[in-house]
Amino acid sequence: MIKIPFNKPYVVPGSENYLCQAVANMHLSGDGPFTKKCHALLEQVLGVPKVLLSTSCTHALEMAALLLDIKPDDEVIVPSFTFVSTINAFVLRGAKPIFIDIRSDTLNLDETHLERLITKKTKAIVPVHYGGISCEMDTILKIAAGYGVPVVEDNAHGLFGLYKGRYLGTLGSLATQSFHETKNFSCGEGGALLINEPKFAERAEIIREKGTNRNRFFRGMVDKYTWVDVGSSFLPSDILAALLYAQIEQHEQIQQKRKLIWNLYFSRLSDWAKENQIDLPHVPENCTPAYHLFYLLMPSLEARTKFIAILKAQQITSVFHYLPLHLSEMGLKFGGASGDCPVTESYSDRLVRLPFYNDLTFDDQMKVVDACLSITFNDLHLKNVKPVNKKYAA
Ligand SMILES: *Cc1c(COP(=O)(O)O)cnc(C)c1O
Numbered sequence: 001m002i003k004i005p006f007n008k009p010y011v012v013p014g015s016e017n018y019l020c021q022a023v024a025n026m027h028l029s030g031d032g033p034f035t036k037k038c039h040a041l042l043e044q045v046l047g048v049p050k051v052l053l054s055t056s057c058t059h060a061l062e063m064a065a066l067l068l069d070i071k072p073d074d075e076v077i078v079p080s081f082t083f084v085s086t087i088n089a090f091v092l093r094g095a096k097p098i099f100i101d102i103r104s105d106t107l108n109l110d111e112t113h114l115e116r117l118i119t120k121k122t123k124a125i126v127p128v129h130y131g132g133i134s135c136e137m138d139t140i141l142k143i144a145a146g147y148g149v150p151v152v153e154d155n156a157h158g159l160f161g162l163y164k165g166r167y168l169g170t171l172g173s174l175a176t177q178s179f180h181e182t183k184n185f186s187c188g189e190g191g192a193l194l195i196n197e198p199k200f201a202e203r204a205e206i207i208r209e210k211g212t213n214r215n216r217f218f219r220g221m222v223d224k225y226t227w228v229d230v231g232s233s234f235l236p237s238d239i240l241a242a243l244l245y246a247q248i249e250q251h252e253q254i255q256q257k258r259k260l261i262w263n264l265y266f267s268r269l270s271d272w273a274k275e276n277q278i279d280l281p282h283v284p285e286n287c288t289p290a291y292h293l294f295y296l297l298m299p300s301l302e303a304r305t306k307f308i309a310i311l312k313a314q315q316i317t318s319v320f321h322y323l324p325l326h327l328s329e330m331g332l333k334f335g336g337a338s339g340d341c342p343v344t345e346s347y348s349d350r351l352v353r354l355p356f357y358n359d360l361t362f363d364d365q366m367k368v369v370d371a372c373l374s375i376t377f378n379d380l381h382l383k384n385v386k387p388v389n390k391k392y393a394a
Contacts, residue, residue: 001314002315002364003316004315004317005357006317006318006319007355008357008358009181009186010247010254010357012247012249014246015242015246018246019242021034021242022034022238022242023239028239029237030053030237031215031235032238032241034238034241034244034245035053035241038051038053038241038244039051039052041245042194042248045248048170048194048196049195049196049197050204051192051193051195052192052195052204052234053191053192053236053244054193054236055189055191055233055234055235055236056085056180056190057154057177057180057191058085058089058191059232059234060177060191061088061126062089063193063204064089064193065089065124066231067174067200067203067204068123068152069123070124071094072094072095073095073096073121074094074121074122074124075095075097075098075119075121076095076096076098076122076123076125077122078097078099078100078126079102079128079130080100080101080102080324080326080327080336081107081128081322081344081347081348082128082154082325083154086126091330095123097331097334098117099331100114100341101344102347103136104343104347106130106133106135107131107347107351108127108128108129108130109140111135111136111139111143114139114143118143118147122147122149124149124151125140125150125152126154127172128153129155131157131290131292131293132157133158133161133281133282133283133290134158134162135163137171138164141172150173150174152172152173154176156176156178156180156183159185159290160255161289162287162288170196173196174194174196175194176192176193177191178190178191179192183292184255184290184291184358185244185248185251185254186243187236187241187243188243189236190244193208206228207231207234208232208235210231210232210233211227211228211230212225212226212227212228213225254358257358258290258292258358259289261291261294261356261360261365262289262291262294262356264365264369265365265368269296269373272372276299276380277377278297278299281294292356293353293356294354295351295352296351296352296354297350298351298352299380302380303350304350304351306379307352307380310371310375310379311368314367318352318353318354318355319352320348321353323348324344324348326340355368
């Protein structure tokens with residue numbers, strides 16, 4: 001039986017040429033020719049004033065925290081249902097995380113809780129477009145603007161996804177991308193900061209260049225470069241940018257392929273899911289997904305555990321995430337308590353992600369689909385387990 005992994009790194013065929021070129025260019029550090037090509041292409045396609053590649057999405061978030069001058073005792077509102085970097089970047093500056101629950105349909109930050117959580121200390125709101133399906137951005141942006149709080153989109157899942165015809169990552173003051181090998185576009189480890197408010201552009205360059213005005217020096221705007229601000233080393237090597245450029249050039253084909261995979265899972269599993277009290281992702285009418293992942297919501301933790309084991313026995317790897325951050329070891333230190341984010345707590349126990357990668361073949365995907373379809377309600381349920389509330393009930 002062949003194994004179907006959960007994720008497989010993707011390299012565009014022919015990327016070797018770009019890698020060889022990058023080496024031949026003899027500009028192996030950051031901001032070489034391929035980095036500049038990535039910046040220009042992303043700025044042009046997304047219509048963003050400034051894009052800066054970074055060593056990771058985590059580092060792009062750290063750049064955002066520096067740009068917003070986050071200080072000890074500031075508060076930052078983030079979903080509890082996210083990857084740790086979404087908040088750690090701000091906690092590194094001394095901020096206190098204020099965890100917000102998610103909506104039961106999109107698993108995105110629940111904007112109806114937002115206003116209640118904003119205080120005088122709130123210095124940023126960080127929505128995550130879960131799975132590449134947009135948060136309710138008009139409402140979030142309106143509330144944020146009303147209180148003068150900047151919005152930083154953690155768009156690690158959402159590159160090329162749309163909200164009301166606008167690209168995700170172009171809506172907040174700042175946005176961050178991930179090019180980790182588990183994401184739609186990757187160069188192993190990498191990321192980007194999208195700067196939608198031009199006032200942040202110059203300082204972002206300085207922070208990214210160890211707190212120096214080196215970029216202005218290269219442009220001939222100052223005659224020597226020196227230490228002018230805080231900063232760190234956030235530039236990826238141009239060799240990585242070469243791998244990434246090959247993928248961004250092919251963004252339409254890659255997204256088209258991922259759309260087919262997403263739609264195939266959705267269409268083939270819909271009836272089965274209904275019959276077995278399993279929920280599939282929900283896409284609001286005004287959103288086009290970035291097709292980052294495909295999940296199933298099981299009726300209970302026990303059902304999920306059994307489901308993963310049954311697939312594993314057929315050599316198919318499925319995984320779950322995220323553990324609620326407010327209940328993590330660190331989250332508890334910030335006062336997190338059970339019951340703070342009930343939707344997060346329930347969904348985190350029940351969500352499972354199916355294999356999803358750019359190279360997933362139709363045949364392999366159909367093996368996953370068939371394996372799912374062969375599992376019935378009775379296989380998944382222990383005796384006396386009451387099904388939990390349905391996702392769309394509320
Ligand atoms: C992957 C991910 C990150 C971190 O990305 P890196 O590039 O690995 O630092 C941050 N936020 C979310 C939501 C992610 O999925």
